Amino acid sequence: MLSFIVRRFAATIVVLLVASFVVYQLTAISGDPLQELRVGGDQQALVRIAYLTEVLDLDVPPALRYFFWLSGAAGCLIGQCDLGISVSKGGAEVTEILGTAMASTLQLITLATILSILVGVAVGMTTALRQYSGYDYTVTFFAFVFYSLPIFWVAVLLKEFGAIQFNRFLENPVLSNSALALVSLFLAAMVTGIAGGGLKTRVRVFLMSLVLVGALLISLNLSQWLKYPSIGMVGAVLISALIAGVVLLLTTGFGQRRSLLIVGAMPLVTGAMWLPGQYLFFYVDGLLGILAITAILAAIGVGLALVFGGDGRREIARASGVVGALSGLVLVVDEALQYWSRYLELIPIKSGFVSTIGAVTPTIAREDNMWLSLLDGYAHLILPTAALMIISVAGYTRYARASLLEVMNQDYIRTARAKGLSERVVVVRHAFRNAMIPITTIIAFDISGLIGGAIITERVFAWEGMGALFNRGLNDVDVNLVMGFFLVTGLFAVIGNLVADLLYTALDPRIRVN
Amino acid sequence: MARKRPTNEMAINREITIEQRETEGLSLGTIVRRRFFAHKAAISSLVVLILITLLAFTSVGVVIGGSGNLITDTATGRLTVDGFRIPGWWQYNWYENYEILNPGGTPTMTFWPFDPGQHPFGQDTLGKDIFARVMRGMQQSLTVILLVGVLSTVIGVIVGAVSGYLRGFLDSALMRLTDVIIIIPTLVLGAVLGRTFGGSAWSLGLLLGLIAWTGLARLVRAEFLALREREFVDAARVAGASSFRIIFRHILPNSIGVIVVNATLLMSAAILIETSLSYLGFGIVSPDISLGQIISEYNEAFKTRPWLFWYPGLFIVLIALAINFIGDGLRDAFDPRQRRVPRVDGAISDIKKIFARGRK
Numbered sequence: 001m002l003s004f005i006v007r008r009f010a011a012t013i014v015v016l017l018v019a020s021f022v023v024y025q026l027t028a029i030s031g032d033p034l035q036e037l038r039v040g041g042d043q044q045a046l047v048r049i050a051y052l053t054e055v056l057d058l059d060v061p062p063a064l065r066y067f068f069w070l071s072g073a074a075g076c077l078i079g080q081c082d083l084g085i086s087v088s089k090g091g092a093e094v095t096e097i098l099g100t101a102m103a104s105t106l107q108l109i110t111l112a113t114i115l116s117i118l119v120g121v122a123v124g125m126t127t128a129l130r131q132y133s134g135y136d137y138t139v140t141f142f143a144f145v146f147y148s149l150p151i152f153w154v155a156v157l158l159k160e161f162g163a164i165q166f167n168r169f170l171e172n173p174v175l176s177n178s179a180l181a182l183v184s185l186f187l188a189a190m191v192t193g194i195a196g197g198g199l200k201t202r203v204r205v206f207l208m209s210l211v212l213v214g215a216l217l218i219s220l221n222l223s224q225w226l227k228y229p230s231i232g233m234v235g236a237v238l239i240s241a242l243i244a245g246v247v248l249l250l251t252t253g254f255g256q257r258r259s260l261l262i263v264g265a266m267p268l269v270t271g272a273m274w275l276p277g278q279y280l281f282f283y284v285d286g287l288l289g290i291l292a293i294t295a296i297l298a299a300i301g302v303g304l305a306l307v308f309g310g311d312g313r314r315e316i317a318r319a320s321g322v323v324g325a326l327s328g329l330v331l332v333v334d335e336a337l338q339y340w341s342r343y344l345e346l347i348p349i350k351s352g353f354v355s356t357i358g359a360v361t362p363t364i365a366r367e368d369n370m371w372l373s374l375l376d377g378y379a380h381l382i383l384p385t386a387a388l389m390i391i392s393v394a395g396y397t398r399y400a401r402a403s404l405l406e407v408m409n410q411d412y413i414r415t416a417r418a419k420g421l422s423e424r425v426v427v428v429r430h431a432f433r434n435a436m437i438p439i440t441t442i443i444a445f446d447i448s449g450l451i452g453g454a455i456i457t458e459r460v461f462a463w464e465g466m467g468a469l470f471n472r473g474l475n476d477v478d479v480n481l482v483m484g485f486f487l488v489t490g491l492f493a494v495i496g497n498l499v500a501d502l503l504y505t506a507l508d509p510r511i512r513v514n
Numbered sequence: 515m516a517r518k519r520p521t522n523e524m525a526i527n528r529e530i531t532i533e534q535r536e537t538e539g540l541s542l543g544t545i546v547r548r549r550f551f552a553h554k555a556a557i558s559s560l561v562v563l564i565l566i567t568l569l570a571f572t573s574v575g576v577v578i579g580g581s582g583n584l585i586t587d588t589a590t591g592r593l594t595v596d597g598f599r600i601p602g603w604w605q606y607n608w609y610e611n612y613e614i615l616n617p618g619g620t621p622t623m624t625f626w627p628f629d630p631g632q633h634p635f636g637q638d639t640l641g642k643d644i645f646a647r648v649m650r651g652m653q654q655s656l657t658v659i660l661l662v663g664v665l666s667t668v669i670g671v672i673v674g675a676v677s678g679y680l681r682g683f684l685d686s687a688l689m690r691l692t693d694v695i696i697i698i699p700t701l702v703l704g705a706v707l708g709r710t711f712g713g714s715a716w717s718l719g720l721l722l723g724l725i726a727w728t729g730l731a732r733l734v735r736a737e738f739l740a741l742r743e744r745e746f747v748d749a750a751r752v753a754g755a756s757s758f759r760i761i762f763r764h765i766l767p768n769s770i771g772v773i774v775v776n777a778t779l780l781m782s783a784a785i786l787i788e789t790s791l792s793y794l795g796f797g798i799v800s801p802d803i804s805l806g807q808i809i810s811e812y813n814e815a816f817k818t819r820p821w822l823f824w825y826p827g828l829f830i831v832l833i834a835l836a837i838n839f840i841g842d843g844l845r846d847a848f849d850p851r852q853r854r855v856p857r858v859d860g861a862i863s864d865i866k867k868i869f870a871r872g873r874k
Contacts, residue, residue, distance in 0.1 A: 011690075012693070012697075014690075015690060015693040015694050015697055016697060018690075018694045019694045019695075019697045019698050022694065022698070023698060023702075023703075023706060026703075026706045026707060026710065027706055029710060030706060030709045030710040031709070031710075134861075134862075141555075144835060144838050144839060144842070145831070145835060147834075147838060148782065148786075148830075148831050148835040148838055149831055149834075150786055150790065150793075150806070150827065150830050150831070150834075151790070152789075152790065152793045152809065152810075153809060153823075153827040153830065153831075156813070156816055159816075160816060160817070160820075197861075198861060198864045199861045199864035199865060199868075202861045455701055455702075455794070456701075456790055456794065459794065470702065470705075471794065474706065474709060474796065475795075482706070485702075486698070486702070489699060489702070490697055490698075494697070
């Protein structure tokens with residue numbers, strides 16, 4: 001196994017070296033970095049030309065110059081990175097620029113990736129379970145449409161309709177009657193599609209969800225929730241109960257009394273933790289508070305299960321731990337929402353909540369309050385995340401659907417059904433886990449490609465990340481900057497490939513290395 | 515429930531027998547063609563794509579040869595394009611400025627009653643006709659798609675076939691080359707190359723074709739690795755067929771499904787990459803135009819002149835969507851497992867049953 005990894009890694013490193021040579025040469029011959037200075041031609045420009053030629057070794061042909069760069073980059077192995085300086089960024093060290101750019105890009109893509117995987121897998125698998133239904137056809141059609149959208153076009157449309165119109169709506173957030181009817185009809189139709197079944201079931205599910213969604217929306221309107229959003233203790237308990245339900249459905253099921261009681265107790269624990277949580281957030285500042293509340297709730301869940309869990313304590317501990325951690329996050333959101341009205345007061349009147357450009361609002365950054373910064377960060381993330389999600393959700397939906405369909409036709413699913421397991425156990429225990437094997441490797445591969453893949457999104461939303469570096473570097477023929485970008489993306493691609501391979505062998509015992 | 519309901523399983527069995535009866539004695543080509551023509555989404559996409567292509571090439575005419583640069587005609591003093599131009603039926607062209615008809619250049623098209631008017635897609639600030647520009651841009655984007663499709667399919671098939679069939683040293687050399695190209699993101703490689711050698715539709719199409727074949731080559735190689743162990747290949751070899759003949763006459767026709775489907779998907783990816791590169795300014799650049807270049811050029815004008823933005827984008831989506839659906843139809847046609855079985859336990863069949871009972 002180890003020799004497999006080593007051999008694999010060595011081969012890809014050679015490939016990476018050759019690829020970096022190619023990129024270096026192509027970038028170097030794409031233009032003259034001194035062109036603007038040459039046009040000027042005065043004394044100052046001549047001095048600058050001489051200086052840059054000296055610093056960047058421009059008098060050496062690119063094929064040789066690459067090895068100067070490589071020797072600097074090789075220093076990374078012994079902790080002395082020297083990727084040169086970037087002229088287009090005012091002569092700063094490329095390693096330093098890369099650090100901030102990577103942080104910014106990670107911030108941009110993390111949420112989008114997690115959400116796309118969750119939504120894409122959920123939607124894709126439900127369509128596979130309802131194959132050839134109206135719901136399946138609708139989702140398939142829209143997946144194709146979204147897959148065909150150019151992201152720069154979507155992004156501009158989102159800016160106009162997602163941000164500007166939504167901000168206008170937020171000034172007086174009351175749903176009109178027609179919007180209310182449309183939203184409830186849409187959601188009810190979707191729930192009916194997922195639930196499936198014959199005509200009778202569908203009519204019943206449709207009417208029930210219509211009434212439920214309608215009532216929820218009307219109460220949102222009446223309580224002015226959209227204007228003063230909050231969760232509160234009751235909300236936290238309800239949301240936590242919802243999470244507990246989903247987790248139970250996916251893990252142990254509702255049949256086991258112990259697990260039902262323990263996981264069902266977690267929402268009550270969350271409710272009990274609400275008031276202590278307020279104090280905790282007041283005294284323990286910053287990220288530590290968030291980590292603390294999630295860890296405490298998860299620990300309570302695991303502890304409860306270990307003490308009262310009986311024979312199945314490990315499975316129950318896993319489920320209740322997950323519910324606890326997620327409920328902790330609900331409390332975090334609740335805390336952040338308490339700063340909502342103050343946030344709206346602080347941001348510039350014209351810009352509105354959903355921000356279209358950049359990563360931070362300067363006035364908020366000056367406040368130095370973590371909760372305000374959190375809200376601010378998400379306000380800036382909404383649009384790019386939506387743009388990235390629209391495209392990648394479509395892809396994951398297709399993968400997940402194909403993967404689950406493949407598995408559902410296997411003999412062991414027939415066996416599981418034949419021995420009388422409930423459909424939930426067949427789908428969740430036998431089909432879902434096996435269907436996730438190929439998807440996991442695709443995800444590992446995708447994530448590694450994402451670090452450099454947001455070039456266009458970053459451009460549209462003026463986000464200063466890796467993609468912006470590449471754009472800048474290529475526009476100004478700044479070879480060091482482009483190479484820094486490529487080094488990071490290339491390394492991530494190599495690691496992602498390796499992780500995907502290893503995951504595959506680890507998850508699927510049928511596959512042996514060699 | 516005591517009443518026995520027909521299940522999906524029964525429908526599948528029934529379907530298989532029908533299917534087998536239908537395909538008895540037919541060639542693979544005929545079966546695939548019939549399945550493809552039965553795929554409604556794919557066939558309507560094919561029609562749409564053909565209509566769009568005809569519209570793009572006949573409306574503003576074609577320029578053959580020449581540098582494609584804009585030059586001033588010495589005789590009339592008007593702008594023309596360098597090269598031999600076959601005029602189209604549309605009265606305006608994509609490079610001249612016209613008098614602005616509507617205030618701000620808003621589109622003259624009305625949908626009810628339908629009337630295209632003088633400038634159906636509107637005009638820009640200089641008075642250029644957006645319909646003509648979108649048509650010309652579409653021509654260039656379609657040219658790129660075709661070039662990428664043909665070039666990368668040919669390269670991918672040859673590389674994949676040679677390394678899959680011959681194996682050994684040539685295989686590892688070609689696969690390492692593939693690895694080198696794959697590790698550089700297509701958008702990055704396209705941008706770096708496009709900045710130096712790109713600019714026009716032909717150069718960009720050739721460039722993208724030279725780098726987009728890697729995925730196809732890997733798939734074709736895998737297919738060849740599996741097929742070369744089959745008996746019919748042994749039989750051909752024993753009969754004295756050359757490697758060339760075995761690759762192209764015996765194995766290639768058997769892997770045509772993988773090739774055709776992936777070539778289609780490559781082409782739908784090609785239009786998105788072309789428009790993205792042109793949007794970033796590393797693909798097709800002025801004076802040549804493409805759909806992405808138009809959007810990039812009018813990027814800032816969305817608030818004041820949204821039509822400059824709507825129409826090129828809509829046509830990008832339309833082309834990409836049509837090609838994707840065609841690819842889906844081809845995949846279903848080539849893959850016997852992908853048969854669509856009508857559901858017999860859903861709501862629609864319940865409604866049908868109610869109606870059937872009512873008629874009795």
